[in-house]
Amino acid sequence: MSSSTTRLDAESHALLDEPLLRLPHEMLRKTFKTAQKHYEREQSHAMTTIKEAARSASKRPSNDAATPALKSLDALISRMQGYKRKVEVLHEEEKILHGHTRKRIAHLQDLYKIPSANGLVDPAYDEWSKARLDRLLVDLLLRSGYVDTAKEFVEEKQIGELVDVNVFVQCARIERSLREGKTTAECLAWCTENKQSLRKQKSKLEFELRLQQFIELVRDLRHKDAMAHSKKFLVPHSEAHFDDIKTAAGLLAVLPTTQCPRYQALYSADRWQKLADIFVSTHHSLYGLPQRPLISTALSSGLSALKTPSCHSKVVSSSANSASSTHSLCPICSTELNELAAGTEVPYAHHARSSVKNDPVMLPNGRIYGRDEIELLASKLDLRAGWIRDPTTGEEFEANKMRKVYIM
Amino acid sequence: MDAIEAELTRLTSKSNLSKALTNIDGCLELLQAARNQIAEDPDSAAKTLAMLQQTMNSQLEKVGSDHKDVYTGLNKFGKALDKKFKSASAYHSPRHDNIANKQPELHRAVAMHLMREGHFSVASHLLDEATGAGHPIAVPPSLEEDFRTLYSILDSLSGHDLNPAIEWAHSRAHDLEHRGSNLEFELCRLKFITLFLDALETGPEEAMQFARTEFHRFQQRHFRDCLQLFLAFTYRAGIAGMMTGKNQPKDVVNPAPYPYYNLFQNVEERWENIGKMFTSEYCGLLGLSAESPLFLAVTAGSVALPVLEKLRRITEDKGTEWTSHGELPVEIPLPSPRYHFHSIFVCPVSKGQTTEDNPPMILPCGHVIAKESLDQLAKGNSANAHLKCPYCPKECTLGSAMQVII
Numbered sequence: 037m038s039s040s041t042t043r044l045d046a047e048s049h050a051l052l053d054e055p056l057l058r059l060p061h062e063m064l065r066k067t068f069k070t071a072q073k074h075y076e077r078e079q080s081h082a083m084t085t086i087k088e089a090a091r092s093a094s095k096r097p098s099n100d101a102a103t104p105a106l107k108s109l110d111a112l113i114s115r116m117q118g119y120k121r122k123v124e125v126l127h128e129e130e131k132i133l134h135g136h137t138r139k140r141i142a143h144l145q146d147l148y149k150i151p152s153a154n155g156l157v158d159p160a161y162d163e164w165s166k167a168r169l170d171r172l173l174v175d176l177l178l179r180s181g182y183v184d185t186a187k188e189f190v191e192e193k194q195i196g197e198l199v200d201v202n203v204f205v206q207c208a209r210i211e212r213s214l215r216e217g218k219t220t221a222e223c224l225a226w227c228t229e230n231k232q233s234l235r236k237q238k239s240k241l242e243f244e245l246r247l248q249q250f251i252e253l254v255r256d257l258r259h260k261d262a263m264a265h266s267k268k269f270l271v272p273h274s275e276a277h278f279d280d281i282k283t284a285a286g287l288l289a290v291l292p293t294t295q296c297p298r299y300q301a302l303y304s305a306d307r308w309q310k311l312a313d314i315f316v317s318t319h320h321s322l323y324g325l326p327q328r329p330l331i332s333t334a335l336s337s338g339l340s341a342l343k344t345p346s347c348h349s350k351v352v353s354s355s356a357n358s359a360s361s362t363h364s365l366c367p368i369c370s371t372e373l374n375e376l377a378a379g380t381e382v383p384y385a386h387h388a389r390s391s392v393k394n395d396p397v398m399l400p401n402g403r404i405y406g407r408d409e410i411e412l413l414a415s416k417l418d419l420r421a422g423w424i425r426d427p428t429t430g431e432e433f434e435a436n437k438m439r440k441v442y443i444m
Numbered sequence: 445m446d447a448i449e450a451e452l453t454r455l456t457s458k459s460n461l462s463k464a465l466t467n468i469d470g471c472l473e474l475l476q477a478a479r480n481q482i483a484e485d486p487d488s489a490a491k492t493l494a495m496l497q498q499t500m501n502s503q504l505e506k507v508g509s510d511h512k513d514v515y516t517g518l519n520k521f522g523k524a525l526d527k528k529f530k531s532a533s534a535y536h537s538p539r540h541d542n543i544a545n546k547q548p549e550l551h552r553a554v555a556m557h558l559m560r561e562g563h564f565s566v567a568s569h570l571l572d573e574a575t576g577a578g579h580p581i582a583v584p585p586s587l588e589e590d591f592r593t594l595y596s597i598l599d600s601l602s603g604h605d606l607n608p609a610i611e612w613a614h615s616r617a618h619d620l621e622h623r624g625s626n627l628e629f630e631l632c633r634l635k636f637i638t639l640f641l642d643a644l645e646t647g648p649e650e651a652m653q654f655a656r657t658e659f660h661r662f663q664q665r666h667f668r669d670c671l672q673l674f675l676a677f678t679y680r681a682g683i684a685g686m687m688t689g690k691n692q693p694k695d696v697v698n699p700a701p702y703p704y705y706n707l708f709q710n711v712e713e714r715w716e717n718i719g720k721m722f723t724s725e726y727c728g729l730l731g732l733s734a735e736s737p738l739f740l741a742v743t744a745g746s747v748a749l750p751v752l753e754k755l756r757r758i759t760e761d762k763g764t765e766w767t768s769h770g771e772l773p774v775e776i777p778l779p780s781p782r783y784h785f786h787s788i789f790v791c792p793v794s795k796g797q798t799t800e801d802n803p804p805m806i807l808p809c810g811h812v813i814a815k816e817s818l819d820q821l822a823k824g825n826s827a828n829a830h831l832k833c834p835y836c837p838k839e840c841t842l843g844s845a846m847q848v849i850i
Binding site for chain 1: 455560627788
């Protein structure tokens with residue numbers, strides 16, 4: 037027998053689902069940062085206003101001080117109310133994110149509740165794994181930009197708390213503005229919003245966007261504007277990107293029709309695709325999202341774990357084919373996955389020992405089956421006594437033509 | 445996981461913006477009070493404002509420390525996540541994704557999975573969106589119709605209506621027979637059992653009529669089974685008594701004093717099984733596996749990934765790479781038999797799996813080895829080159845070995 041296990045290792049299973057909790061945490065941090073920014077602004081504004089009001093009140097004669105004091109207090113009160121509303125909105129967001137996190141932790145806890153001994157064959161694990169597949173499907177749909185499909189599926193499955201549609205919707209919008217719209221504005225706004233985190237990551241996204249703006253100015257032959265732009269937006273990055281800036285400066289002397297590969301690359305429309313890729317990758321790492329769709333990673337390993345040399349052979353295997361109801365078709369042979377699993381880039385599973393049906397016999401056509409399987413089929417078909425049928429090819433043979441096979 | 449949950453509870457109960465909101469209200473109250481004071485007594489403006497400067501400062505500092513609380517809480521939560529998912533990022537490495545270049549095939553698998561699971565509207569939405577994006581997905585054109593039919597029949601089955609299923613099985617009787625499937629008979633038998641039980645109070649006419657018109661088809665293949673069902677009529681009264689509980693058998697060791705009583709037991713289970721059997725046969729005839737391949741593969745993948753990640757770590761540490769091209773270097777243990785499909789043949793001589801180019805060969809003595817091993821064992825390469833079986837004393841010629849299909 038090839039090796040087999042039914043033990044469920046919840047710990048390593050859960051590792052795969054890190055983004056499930058990581059993302060709401062990143063969102064919470066973002067909410068907090070916004071709140072903190074509001075606070076700092078409001079605190080200093082309130083204190084300066086009161087200080088100023090107090091100073092001017094102390095300078096004025098007391099009968100003249102009240103009116104301006106009331107005016108500035110009224111202004112401050114209405115501003116403070118505005119501040120409060122902003123914090124209320126953030127608090128609501130926070131509560132939603134807490135709720136999502138709670139649900140997700142419960143979902144992962146469900147996995148830990150399954151007794152690990154026979155966990156992999158426990159119906160509860162099946163159910164959990166189905167829910168996981170639904171989540172991974174939504175992740176893939178969103179990453180592929182099929183937002184409406186994703187939303188409909190989320191609605192049908194009622195899994196809104198376990199997936200992050202909005203994050204991807206925003207990401208797809210900005211990605212499209214680069215890839216198709218060829219505009220930098222939306223993406224730059226996003227950069228400003230996440231300035232601190234991007235700096236911490238040493239991201240080159242903003243520089244690349246600014247460089248693109250520079251290139252577009254040069255393309256339009258607005259050299260003066262381009263130089264001003266360069267001074268303002270590129271030079272601050274000179275420490276990290278000095279060489280790029282030098283090359284970009286050279287662009288001023290070169291027309292878009294140039295044959296020089298270095299400048300051709302800068303003028304190329306492909307740069308927008310590259311920018312879109314950089315944005316998506318930056319976005320995902322900022323939110324703790326894997327670069328590749330999780331389903332792709334899981335599937336890649338799973339295809340290999342299930343794949344055998346028989347799955348892409350021209351000769352139909354005698355086992356796990358679709359010709360007989362005595363066994364189910366192998367999932368890798370099924371139309372859904374067959375092409376996906378083809379090729380050497382998806383290695384087949386390693387087996388150290390043979391595993392064949394009990395009491396293997398060979399029919400005259402060279403096909404090997406378990407004796408039980410052949411006899412069961414013959415009785416189900418009510419064949420003439422002493423005859424058998426090949427479950428795969430349908431050929432009929434005399435039973436005494438079966439030969440015993442020795443598989444070591 | 446409990447540690448993470450505890451940190452979350454801290455966030456929801458304490459470290460959130462609700463306290464800041466309360467203290468912002470405090471700010472508003474201070475401002476409002478100062479305003480009222482000045483409105484009432486305009487001469488106090490300077491004094492009130494000077495006071496306000498102090499009280500507001502400390503009140504705003506409270507708001508600031510509320511923010512710090514949130515910050516600390518989030519940090520602790522983050523640390524708990526870090527601890528739990530220490531090595532998670534390695535799992536998400538693009539290195540584990542060998543199918544990154546197969547987007548069309550992946551999307552096709554997804555679309556087919558959605559149809560198989562009965563999400564027709566979502567699936568057709570996906571096809572539309574993909575076409576709109578310039579990446580049309582090619583699924584077999586009749587697939588949706590096929591699965592719609594399946595689901596409508598399964599719907600009837602769950603409403604205990606067997607007729608559509610029997611009709612379908614009858615129309616595909618030849619193909620089903622070829623697969624060695626008893627589906628049609630099983631459906632008819634269940635129908636008979638239902639009619640028999642339904643009519644225990646009234647009369648056997650309907651069940652009898654059904655048996656008369658339908659069972660002749662099965663006389664040859666299922667003679668014994670049919671006979672049992674017919675003979676059950678003779679024990680109708682007894683079976684009826686047991687069914688209604690009026691006549692419970694006293695003998696617990698032998699709870700079925702009436703022959704054929706067991707035919708009518710566990711009917712609920714039969715209904716459940718017949719649905720599964722129907723799905724399996726229906727998918728089989730479509731040339732598809734009974735369970736969603738995407739589900740099986742993703743589940744298998746979640747079991748395999750930790751093994752593959754461990755392997756990657758080890759090979760990286762040792763600075764080596766695996767060499768057997770096209771085959772994983774380690775075994776992935778999966779539950780058997782659910783995740784084991786094809787028979788596997790590993791050549792006992794070379795210890796390698798046989799492939800299309802290196803198929804298994806059977807020697808006249810019945811031992812099987814890989815073709816390459818066979819060629820190496822033979823003295824020479826002509827058909828009458830001699831070799832001795834490595835597992836028994838028999839000798840044979842190269843030409844007498846025959847390729848087998850496992």
